[in-house]
Amino acid sequence: MKAIQIHQFMVLPSSLQDDGKVDALLSFNNDVPKPTFLKQNQMLVRVLACSLSPGDVLGAQGNMIFMHQPFPFIPGMDICGEIVDSNSSSNFKNNDVVVASNGLHPIGGMAEFMVIDEGEAVILPQGVSKEQGAASSSAVTAHNAVMDYVKEGDRVLILGGSGGVGSAAIQIAKTHAKASFVVATSTQIDMCEELGADQVINYNDVDWWMVEKYQQKKFDVIIDTVGGGNYYGRAEKVLKTGQQGGTFVAVAGDDPQPDCRTVWKVMKFFSNMLVNVIYTKVNTRTLPNYVPLWPYNLAKGRKTVLGWMGEGSLTINLDSDPLPFTVAGIREAFIKVSSHHAHGKVVVKVAE
Known part of the structure; x- marks a missing residue:
């Protein structure tokens, strides 16, 4: 063949x-x-x-x-x-x-x-x-990130709105999770707005964590599909604390190109994420919850996503x-x- x-x-x-x-x-x-x-x-x-x-x-x-x-x-x-x-x-x-x-x-x-x-x-x-x-595989990831952590009426920020996961997450958050307000970061303003984003931040022009109106009225959930950039460290400026229900969903992780070429490096990679999870759970009064998105239940998510695609409520860009x-x-x-x-x-x- x-x-x-x-x-x-x-x-x-x-x-x-x-x-x-x-x-x-x-x-x-x-x-x-x-x-x-x-x-x-x-x-x-x-x-x-x-x-x-x-x-x-x-x-x-x-x-x-x-x-x-x-x-x-x-x-x-x-x-x-x-x-x-x-x-x-x-x-x-x-x-x-x-x-x-x-x-x-x-x-x-x-x-x-x-x-x-x-x-x-x-x-x-x-x-x-x-x-x-x-x-549709990235939409399955978006399904898990959104449907497990976004509640009806939530304010949601999606980092990387024009990528495979981000573009699906915008639609799922707005249409299926019933988020009240969805913001995406992207240079593709028109594309993200067509997918359902209420506002789009061009990251070349503005740092999303410095937007004053978001600092005053914070998000319930941030979904990070980009990774790197110490985004969790900056998220607390515009994201509610864990005690208030604020959740940072790390789809890509702190390093989008992790080096896990040895068993030791694999252990270090996963232990760092575990430390973040435990640390934020202990400090929910001052910090948002940190949640790494592990791959799971992929077949069930794939069936749901393809069903949405078949009925026309989800488009894969x-x-x-x-x-x-x-x-x-x-x-x-x-x-x-x-x-x-x-x-x-x-x-x-x-x-x-």
Whole structure:
């Protein structure tokens, strides 16, 4: 089968003009063995579209030791595909078009065929494109961030409103969580307003934590999809304390490009987050609650999100037209995601 393969961990450049190193580490192979062995509750799908997320970038860079794969490996976790072998499933049949994820194993989607777990698959609703289905993974993250922490009537600030998670979070907070007031930070003012943001802060012009009216009337929830920048340390200026119900949801974490290449670094990374959680719980009178968003219940969230997409109450913003299934297309996809300047989800069209 045809597949994109990564031959060693990449140091991704910040722009498409500096792409030579990426090309040297990626290859398009026409003769990769097609998966043939299926375990119980696994299915084989023909991949139609694959979206890239920050998790794919971390896997390609080798930043997470628990995501390491033998070289060469096929990148891509989130896909939409057509089942070609349902493996005697009682829930799916051959030719069903499904949306699925490969979890924290960054392997498989940038190929003609991919093995998926039955429990990760959800039927693509009528009226939703294959590319939109493949791009729905960030909306699942947004679903967990919003629906678990935003209550009806809350005032919400979303950091990074034009990204994959942020653009979905704006819509979910406004339409499904019934937030009374939603503010987003982004340079894409019109886009965020069209998605439902009541106000948009251009972070190139204004520091959101210095806006006087927000200091006077604080937010109930801040959802950080950007990471870095000591945003939690600045949030208390415009976010209620934990005792008042204020919650800072860290989707991206304090470091959007964490180095967890050793067991020690993994332990240090997670212990730092745990310290933040405990410290803010002890100091709820003066500090907002700090909540790291752990990945969980992804299949249930995927089903809910795709249902909203099918009924038209959630739209997935794509950064551009789907990119081609070529080395150049995959290179552009990785660089766009790693640069943190994608305005929506980055999707590769693998097949018709």
